[in-house]
Amino acid sequence: MTEPSTRVLIIEDEPEIRRFLRVSLSEHGYSTLETGEGGEGLTMAAAERPDLVILDLGLPDMDGMDVAKRIREWSKVPIIILSARGQETDKVTALDSGADDYLTKPFGVQELLARMRVALRKYTQVAEGEKEPIFIAGKLRVDMAKRLVFVNDEEIHLTPIEYKLLHELIKNAGGLVTQQTLLRNVWGPGYAKEGHYLRVYMGNLRRKLEEDPAQPQYLITEPGVGYRLRMS
Amino acid sequence: MNKQPSLRVIDRRSRVDHLSSPPIFGSEESKLFHGNDSAVTKVRWKLKVKLAAYGLTIVLVALATLLGFLFDWRDARANVIMLYMLGVVYTATSMGRGPAIFTSILSVLAFDYFFVSPAIGFYPADVKYFFSLSVMLSVAILVSELATRARERAKLAQERVQTTEAQYSLSRDLSSTKAVDELLSVAVRHFSEVFHCKAAILLPREADGKLFPAVTNQPFELSEAELSSARDAYMTKHLVDPANDTDNGAFGLYLPLIGSQKTVGVVGLISSEGAFDFDQPHRNLLFAFANQIAVALERAVLWKTTEEANIRADRERLRSALLSSVSHDLRTPLSSITGAASSLIESVDVMSSDTVKELLHSIYDEADRLNRLVGNLLDMTRLQAGIITVKKDWNSLEEIVGAAITRLRGRLRDHKVVVKFPDDLPLIDVDPTLIEQLFINLLDNAAKYSKAGNEIRISAQVSNRVLTVEVFNTGSELLSGEEAKVFEKFYRGRHTLTGGGVGLGLAICQAIVQTHGGKILAENMSGEGVSFFVTLPLEGEAPKVIPEEESVEASK
Known part of the structure; x- marks a missing residue:
């Protein structure tokens, strides 16, 4: 399923978690590189050019947020953050400064693999510039060439902004899109702090696409962080 | 006429002036000593007002005489006397005793000079008008005394209303505040509004018991002299008034705030006009204010301590509950996890795959439960500590x-x-x-x-x-x-x-x-x-x- 050559850099100071990651990931065909320090992680990221980075926020020598920021200065490699309860602010900062997704400890290996797949797919898509013309998730079907949206084969009329919002989530389907990114890409850089626009339009979109807007199947909220378009 | 004695008469009549200690001339010097010009001007202005009153009585007597001449009542002297009497009564009611006596003497002299026959001039031998003089004097004294008393009563009543209002508004404001800081600023505001001065409240520091200004409403300079006056008030539990108690050059009046158990602090007042001129009602009000604030402050401090004690007790309860729950609630899932994992390590080779799966599920579920427990403990502690x-x-x-x-x-x-x-x-x-x-x-x-x-x-x-x-x-x-x-x-x-x-x-x-x-x-x-x-x-x-x-x- 995964190319055996996919190399993952693990920057995490807890040896037990490193062990669990190493064992589980190699079991699923990934090869791993490990370090317990942020500084060394940066060097390894530059020297080894991994395909994905798993980064713990609570490192002993430097802030995980800074590691993410520094990597982003020269590389688009997908970064998945591991955060503990109580690091919500750092998590959002790291995501806003370029990390792709996050997992809150403790997490299951299935969750991790799903996040990694989404992040890797987005990376290769961006790199190769390919575009799927049709997106399908459950009963939702979006024809991006014709800009048409269907639920249960019934066409749904969206306003331009609603469509743009949905499209932005589809571009990163399965992955987390932060509020900042959505506001910037859908409304413009001047709207970075106008979170209420997002609430109102996301509410409208759910009313049009979801069976029960209060128990959404596709448009999932991560309160205080962002949104995710669920594929399964 | 000699000005000096009549001035003293006025002085005694006007209660506010009279009670102002030290007396006008005495205070002139002390105020000059304080280098306060405005106080001196104030005294001069008061003198001018009094002189004007005497001037007015002369005008009144002249007017009565003129009227007497105009109507040519030399034959009906009783009417002329009535005119003079009118002047005396008017002066007595509106200007007080001094000018009234002055008017009556002036009136008798004028009457004697202008109207007693045979011609204009004094006839001191004519003693029959001595009677008119004494009647007029009596009327002047009587009426002025009555009028003064009525005025004083009215003034007192008004002052009492004001005092009650001030006290009521203070106690209302004090009772609606609980926090010490808020209470102090309320107290300072009332002091400065009612007594027209800068106010500060000094409290003993918790660490060393030294007084420090806890709150002021305007820049309140506390020189070493002021602080020493404040300390005096705090230690002796008596009012320290710069006018008579201190010679250290302090300007402020310091009043101890005596609570039910101990002196809780000192209130300092600095008048913008130098020394304080408090009459008795104001003095009483000052003490009443200090009492009320002391009690309120004591109550607030007590409330704060109880509140802190409650929080401490609550925290203590949480800590002990935390310990007991850590020992029991967290150990239960840990025991299942350890047990399941150890039996897997021990005998995974001989177990059926169903047993292995069951044990693994047990480990996963119990770990999940443990995670929720720890999460809740963490959330609660953080919410309680206000870290969130x-x-x-x-x-x-x-x-x-x-x-x-x-x-x-x-x-x-x-x-x-x-x-x-x-x-x-x-x-x-x-x-x-x-x-x-x-x-x-x-x-x-x-x-x-x-x-x-x-x-x-x-x-x-x-x-x-x-x-x-x-x-x-x-x-x-x-x-x-x-x-x-x-x-x-x-x-x-x-x-x-x-x-x-x-x-x-x-x-x-x-x-x-x-x-x-x-x-x-x-x-x-x-x-x-x-x-x-x-x-x-x-x-x-x-x-x-x-x-x-x-x-x-x-x-x-």
């Missing part, structure tokens, strides 16, 4: 509740969750992660106390700018008295159906709701089940969203 910063923003209730349901998908697998929200629900200014946690805990609780397959209903409504969210679950009712107890830390209901927690979930809910200025309560729903009601005040208005105009078709 509330990051409010305009959020959608539907979205947050949806996120909570998504997050609890596993736990709610066997329940049917029904959400009914009105379409026009406004955005709410809340911390989304905290409110998500609130609903996670409420839903978790609902799942815990209701049977599989039962409905959990969430509904919301807005009325009078308050949002009420109801989370209902079928199941056994709360016992009477349990409605409040369920929100206590480490309280656990009797009828829990699946995996008990530490008893913190609802306590966390309450803490979260309280940080948002809302309320949460539990209620039995007439035999069907239990509802939790969260009410949140809707403050402010969400910023407007500019609507788009065209649809996606129109733009194509």
